[in-house]
Amino acid sequence: CDGNAELDICGICDANPDNDCSEAPEEFDFNVSSQLAYYFITYVTIDNNLLDANDWVGVFNDDVCVGAKRWDTNNCLNEICAIPAYGDEGTELTNGYMVNGSIPTFKIYDYSENIIYDANLYVGDINPWIYLESSVVESIGVIKDCAGILGGIEEVDECNVCGGDNSTCLDCNGDVNGSAYIDQCNNCVLEIDPTCVADCAGIWGGIAELDQCG
Numbered sequence: 156c157d158g159n160a161e162l163d164i165c166g167i168c169d170a171n172p173d174n175d176c177s178e179a180p181e182e183f184d185f186n187v188s189s190q191l192a193y194y195f196i197t198y199v200t201i202d203n204n205l206l207d208a209n210d211w212v213g214v215f216n217d218d219v220c221v222g223a224k225r226w227d228t229n230n231c232l233n234e235i236c237a238i239p240a241y242g243d244e245g246t247e248l249t250n251g252y253m254v255n256g257s258i259p260t261f262k263i264y265d266y267s268e269n270i271i272y273d274a275n276l277y278v279g280d281i282n283p284w285i286y287l288e289s290s291v292v293e294s295i296g297v298i299k300d301c302a303g304i305l306g307g308i309e310e311v312d313e314c315n316v317c318g319g320d321n322s323t324c325l326d327c328n329g330d331v332n333g334s335a336y337i338d339q340c341n342n343c344v345l346e347i348d349p350t351c352v353a354d355c356a357g358i359w360g361g362i363a364e365l366d367q368c369g
Contacts, residue, residue: 182213190242192242194240195289198278199236203296203298206226206263211263212264213262216240256283272306276297276298339353
């Protein structure tokens, strides 16, 4: 490069910092392994918007990064990028990496916001990792959860409560949205109990009776 121009990490020699490629965040550091499989992902989005060319996708086995790629679809065949997921080859450098049958998860780095999100939207199955196999994933992304938090993990439970634990709509039998109820005799029933009546003292389920003197 001549003058003020520098060779950036994209391999472009110019003096324009606006077209420089982004570097991966530290959380996306990984070691290359001789064991690998590929995941082709058709669409990757943040809040329903396709990734910018400087955003990154990382693939993880639990909390271990096993591969990462800058998601510039212009450099991918038919604008569908593939991310390598590296496997455990029995060395210290690949400890905790993928093994046959394990299922990866994905994280997305928004370069403009400098935020890493856990992908919380998956369209299509994520196939188990198999050495040298390639899998196609229709779409992954980051969306707002039911609390309106981008990349959040809250979900609507069976009681229709955001972030709930299904406890607010349990019946007396402990069934979610069940129909059992406590009757006037303080018994948990599914239907009216004909034996649940008030005695002569007005106590439901009581045993008092009128004697011959009334």
